[in-house]
Structure formats: C-alpha cells, structure tokens
Amino acid sequence: MSKTPGEIVDEAKTWWTTEIVDIQPGKIGIRGYPIQQLIGNVSFPEMIWLMLRGEVPRADQAKLLEAALVAAVDHGPHAPSIAISRMAVTCGLPINGAMASAINALDDIHGGAGQQCMELLQEIDQALAGSEPSIEVVEAVLASYVERNGKIIPGFGHRWHGTDPRAVRLVAIVREAQARGTVAGRYTTIATLVEEALGRKKGTRIPMNIDGITAAIYLELGFPAPLGRGLFILSRSVGILSHAWEQSQQGGRIKGPMPPSVSYTYAGPAARDLKR
Template sequence: MTQAFDAAKLAAEYWSTSIIDIHPGSIKVRGFPIQELIGNVSFPQMIWLMLRGELPDAAQARLFEAALVASVDHGPHAPSIAISRMATSCGLPLNGAMASAINALDDVHGGAGQQAVELYDSIAERMEAGAALEEAVEQGIDAFTAEQDKYLPGFGHRFHPVDPRAIRLLSLVDEGVEQKSISGRYAAIARGIEALLKQRKNKPVPMNIDGATAVIYAELGFAPELARGVFCLSRAVGILSHAWEQRGRNERNKGPMPRQMNYTYTGKPERHLS
C-alpha cells in the first residue's frame, strides 16, 4: 500500500504545474474555470494569463496585442515565411511547414527582440547604479558592440528607411506613459540609443519593429526570452497564412528563387578522374 501511494505521489509530482488543473468535467487555467474564460477574454489576454499567471489590465492588454499584431508578417522575402512556402510546395502538411519555418526564428532571424530587451535591461541596470541616461546608454552600447556585435538589435532596417510599424507602436507607448499605465523608462532608453546612433553615424538610425516591440515587452515586464517566444507566436500567424496560400497553388518543389534564374558556381572547373 505504501509503495503504491509513493508511486502515485511520485507520478503526480513528476509533471507538477501551476498552469492548469484538469479533472473529469473540470478544467481550470491558472485557477479560472475554462468556461468562464471562453468568450470573455481575448486570445492575447489568454497568452498573458498562461505566461504571467494573472490577467492583464485593459491598458496592458492593448499594448501587448498591438505588439503581437505588428509582427505577424513581413512578406515572402522573410526567411521564415519563404521556408513555410517552400516546405508546403514540397508536400509538407501545414503543421510541418509551420514547424520548419518557426525553427528558423533563431538569433539572426527572430532573435532581435530578445536581444534588444537584454540591451535595454543592461542600460537600465547602469541607471539603477547611478548613471545618467546618456552615460548609461553610451556604456551599454559600447559594451554590447565590444562583447557581441557591431549591429545593435532593434535599430535600422535593411528594407524600410523608417519602419511604419515602429512609429505606430511608439505612439501607443507614449499614450500608455501619459495614462501612467507604464513607466516610459524603456522608451526613454530606446530613444536615447536612437539619439546616440544618430550622433555617432551622422545620420538617423531609427528604431525598427524589434526595437519597438522590445520597448513594449520590457515596459510590460516580460523576460527577454519571452520576447522571442511571443514573437514566434505572432509570426506563426503569417507563416500559417502563407503556407495555406501556397497550398492552393499547384506548384511542386518550389525553391528559393525562380528556376529561370541561375546561381553562381564558384568551385573548380570541370575535371575528370585519371
């Protein structure tokens, strides 16, 4: 009897979770019966509840939803979107195409939001230690470029001189600051980075979508790694949309560029075995 009890206790504790409690006829998410959540909370609110343990207030939910909406898609030239379309043309089902595409959202393509939050946090820590905003920004940027990369995550864009998504998101951030629903601390840090980059490069280097959403996620208290996680949730919508559109076309084995365009071969000239 004792062994059976110990085994049952061990099994119950093996996958212990504070997220969901399920019994026959009962499903509670973070303590809320699921039937009370259905029809009463939005999907962004549900994501917040799952990740954070509580429901967001109206102002938090609005900013969070704006960041999710802004990141859903950036066209077939975005690697993750292109991968979803190619995978679909190769015969993968929607889930396979989505998995293939989401797996590409790593440090280079998809990681800038997380990296920007980490950069903002490092500057915020310097400010907490007594540095003024301008000094903390300069120290944070110099440390980042020395230790990691000369390209700052969240600033500049290879396609957009000014990212229209960032402009709208920052206006919503400013509204939140005026309404005192967020502090504005991270918005000030991000704009301090913009100012320093403009001074050093003698030209504007505007915040892009990753920098702006990082401001929102940082203002809302999300951990840096979650900034990437929720970006993946957002971009999954675009990935699914493009995979589904591709499914409706009778194209097989679609490669990364049209068949009429050749690639450049840089290997040895033709040679033969002796």
C-alpha cells in the first residue's frame, strides 16, 4: 500500500531523532539552551559536558574535566598519531586530511588504554560490592584480568617516563577536588591500589600514567567508559592539529618515519637470480 504525502513527510521527520540540537531558521538550540546564551558564558569543557550529558556541569566539575583534557593534548612527534599527522602533511594532505589520518590511528593499542583502564577500574569496583577498596580484591581482579587479556595493564607503566609527571599532577588535583566534595575519590583510590598491587607483583614500581589517572577522573565525573576514548581523542586532537600546522609551516616533502640516512633492517633472502 502506497504512503500518503503526509505519511512520507512524517517518516522523513523521524528518520533522525536527536535530543542534542534543535535548528530552525534563525534559531539554534543546544540541549534546550539558545546558542547565543551559551556563547561567551560557558567554557569549552562545559560545552563538551553539555553536549554529552545534557546538562551544564558545576564549575568545579568542569575544572576537573578541563585539567584531564589539558594533560593529554600532546606527547611529541614520536607518538604514532602525531607522527602520522606530520607525515601526512609532507605527502600533500591538507590539515583536515592530516588530522583524520592521525585520529584513525587512535584505536585499541594507541589511544584505547584510557577506556580499557576505565573498564578495569569499574570491574574492580563491582568486585568490591560497595566495600572500601582493598589491595586483596584489587589483586584478585588483576589476576583474572591478566588471565583473560594478557599481562599489559592499561593505564600503568610508561616507556618514556619512570614517573609520568602528568599523572602526579592530576592525582593531586583529584585529591583537592575530593577534599572540596567535587568527587568521591573512590576510583582514584582504586587506581592507586592497582599501582601498589603491580609493584608488589613485579618487585618494582609500575606507576600510573596519563591514561590511568584520566580514566579515574572520567569515572569520578560519571562518564561511561566508551566516552573515555572519545574524550582522549578530543584532547589529543589539539596536539595533532598543532603538529600538522607546524609541519605545514616547516615544509618538507614525503617525509617517512625515519630520515634516509637511517636504514631499516632487511631480513629476507640473500640476493639471488631468477632462473627459468
């Protein structure tokens, strides 16, 4: 049975349904707020929160979110995503292409540790079943996690930093926020117990890194784990953009991961002749 014109219009109207934005001629509403009221009155972290969560956060919540976002913006041109953005520019891509290429590399291994750490901290919290965090429960969950996922614990240890200075600062900020009542501090306590448990097992300190402490912060603020990855990508996009722009100003053409003077290792067969 064919649809009436009115039914077709109704179907078209409901094809996309959103609670985020209402756009009409001369009108833009974000979560019910006129855009002109938001402009100049809310910060970018507050806008991120509003878009994702539906409400404007308290100032103290926004400040803690902002600290986490600031801390993860960049980690140098040796970070694969940053290197990709710079190489892409030298291959002729514009800024948007360089950023897209770099962001596409932020997946499970490079970029996913924050979300994975959030899931681990939540698993430990569930195992605690409302009781105070304890090293015994943390060790039991870690043993199960390693059995299922391998020995790498996301959010802990760093190939460059014996102690990640970003994590040290953010832990202090969380504890200050906890003292003010902004957050409960529970996930941060769990994360520090993971650090302790890893040290006891390895016989050497395995410090929390930027992914570990931002995972705790995002959980403290009530963000679900999948958004942890998205928030990291928002943060690191600032570094990606900065490096892409800098490379575009420096110039350079078809720069690979190593200068031509540094050779790669060939491990294939010795030179041979094709005999037919």
